Amino acid sequence: MTILAPRQQIHAFRWVVLFLSLAAAATFVPLWAPLVLAAWTSVMGRPLLKRVAAVSGGRHRAAGALVVVLLMAIFVPIGAAIASLSTGAIELGRNVVKSGSAKNALIAIVSGGAAPGPGAGGGSLDVLKSPGKIIAFVQEHGAAAAQIVGGVAGAATEALLGLFIFFYAVYVFLIDGPAYYEWLEHHAPIEPRHTRRLAAAFNETGRGLLVSVGLTGLAQGIVATITYFALGVPRAFVLGLLTCIASLLPSIGTALVWVPVAIGLALTGKMASALIMAGVGVLVIGMIDNVTRPIFARFGKLELSNFVLLTSIFGGLAFFGTWGLMLGPLLARLAKEALVLARADRLHDKRAELDAAAAAAAEAEPAPAMKTADPLA
DSSP states (O other), rough: OOOOOHHHHHHHHHHHHHHHHHHHHHGGGGGGGHHHHHHHHHHHHHHHHHHHHHHTTSSSHHHHHHHHHHHHHHHHHHHHHHHHHHHHHHHHHHHHHHTHHHHHHHHHHOOOOOOOEEEEEHHHHHGOOOOOHHHHHHHHHHHHHHHHHHHHHHHHHHHHHHHHHHHHHHHHHHHHHHHHHHHHHHHHHSHHHHHHHHHHHOOOOHHIIIIHHHHHHHHHHHHHHHHHHTTTTTSSHHHHHHHHHHSSSTTTTTHHHHHHHHHHHHHOOOHHHHHHHHHHHIIHHHHHHHHHHHHHHHTTOOOOOOHHHHHHHHHHHHOOOOOHHHHHHHHHHHHHHHHHHHHHHHHHHHHHHHHHHHHHHHHHSSSOOOHHHHHHH
């Protein structure tokens, strides 16, 4: 039996550690999004946890209460929004596509669209009048329907699993998050100062996305939705959501939504509403970004330029799907911090080499000869 030398055993064990670490990380990859969101949520909620724990009598009760509040804050608005947005977004897109011209498309945005006639959709119900037609319909569309139902069921199962992991992870991270981080700092294969810097960049990305960028866009979307609703624009919630999403774009941003709405109002003869929409868009919606972003930046500022943020969001969406909205900026921010740390290490090593070379040169230089006084001088 061949026994490896101690150095070979060390190298072999390092490969084993690397393999096991990658295998363990691979098991968490499908759930990375809810875990990352849970980590960010727990970091921002930990100051509140201390206050609630002082009143409720313990961290476990406080964490449970915060998770319940978070669950209600997420599901109540989402349930109401889905009920109104799903049909409104489909109808809006259908009317714009069928408009046929740019002018008609702008009018379709601010009008309710033509209601279907009494006989509309009747053809699709005629199949229910005959058993033979029902059988033919099932034979023709049964496979596609089964495939659609399977896809919907799979997506629903994945979403429920992700939500369960998110809320459970928030609870655990609120209680044991600092202990997990301390363990990681002591056992990570990089220097603790590097771990601290990367952890700070990770937390900064969450605060920047959820607080600075997210709350600013939410404020613009709320003001826009109220304005659309007050002016009688149909599908105000859908347009408000689009305004919130458009706020991610620098410079033009929300104008991509409220400008067509204002033009559509003008084309339908509602000049007063069009002027109000334009005034609110320029003076309120457009200025919110300049007013609220510096305020929110005190609580969370993302150290990425608008160009890098925007490209990382769209690149993340293209490569990772919907969750790339978060993963793209996160990877860009961590890569930036890693490059800064690597450059600092190189400069430190180069400075150490220069100091060592200077010290070696000073030791090798012969000492100057001592001059003795001339007694005859």
